[in-house]
Amino acid sequence: MDVVPDKRERILAAAARLIVRNGLQCSMSAIAEEASVATGSLYNYFKNKEELVLGVYVRVSMEMAESLMLADKASTSSEADLASYIERYIDFIWEDAERARLFDYLDNNPLISFDDAKAVFGPFVQHGIGLIEAAQAAGAVREGLPTLIMSFVRGAIRNALKRLRQKGSKLAPKDRRMIADMCWAAIRR
Structure with a gap:
């Protein structure tokens, strides 16, 4: 079950956690896994990693x-x-x-x-x-x-x-x- 129901917010929270743990070495697929979403879902909200980082x-x-x-x-x-x-x-x-x-x-x-x-x-x-x-x-x-x-x-x-x-x-x-x-x-x- 989703702790944060809003998928975009879950993605941002996951990216933030992984940036703290691993810096920018975290991949989009790792962020998707951390957020419990399909990797393709990331691209529905952010066109690339730079846009996702800006979102953080x-x-x-x-x-x-x-x-x-x-x-x-x-x-x-x-x-x-x-x-x-x-x-x-x-x-x-x-x-x-x-x-x-x-x-x-x-x-x-x-x-x-x-x-x-x-x-x-x-x-x-x-x-x-x-x-x-x-x-x-x-x-x-x-x-x-x-x-x-x-x-x-x-x-x-x-x-x-x-x-x-x-x-x-x-x-x-x-x-x-x-x-x-x-x-x-x-x-x-």
């Missing part, structure tokens, strides 16, 4: 946007918006170890062109830059390139959580707080 990127980007690009209704300041984003990013990276490994792999081994990556992740990246710019304008965040500052924050979170996972540790509330506090300590004005 789009899927990750959509998950990030849904989880992280929220308007904070109760927010009272740009600093609170940024703090909320940092907390959500910690949760997003921690809650799904396989997705975190996929994102880490894709971030370190770009499989699509820069223009495609910019198109796929542009709204998400711009959202983060906007949070930094607003916090800078309010005097809460140090001067500097917003892109660089947000990249530092997201990278620090991903790497800290990766180390916890490698040790087999749980994310204790005190560790979660420490990671958020270290991010603020690094960017606060």
Whole structure:
């Protein structure tokens, strides 16, 4: 029985798992087998492997946007918006170890062109830059390139959580707080 009833989504999930395990060495037939579909079915959804890989990127980007690009209704300041984003990013990276490994792999081994990556992740990246710019304008965040500052924050979170996972540790509330506090300590004005 299908765990994920939508065949296209099953194919994307299978491709993501195999990319994490084997890199791009995974064949279309291996992806089909992992997704429990006929190899020919892949080509009903994706004309080639490059299009399938782009679909994996789009899927990750959509998950990030849904989880992280929220308007904070109760927010009272740009600093609170940024703090909320940092907390959500910690949760997003921690809650799904396989997705975190996929994102880490894709971030370190770009499989699509820069223009495609910019198109796929542009709204998400711009959202983060906007949070930094607003916090800078309010005097809460140090001067500097917003892109660089947000990249530092997201990278620090991903790497800290990766180390916890490698040790087999749980994310204790005190560790979660420490990671958020270290991010603020690094960017606060």
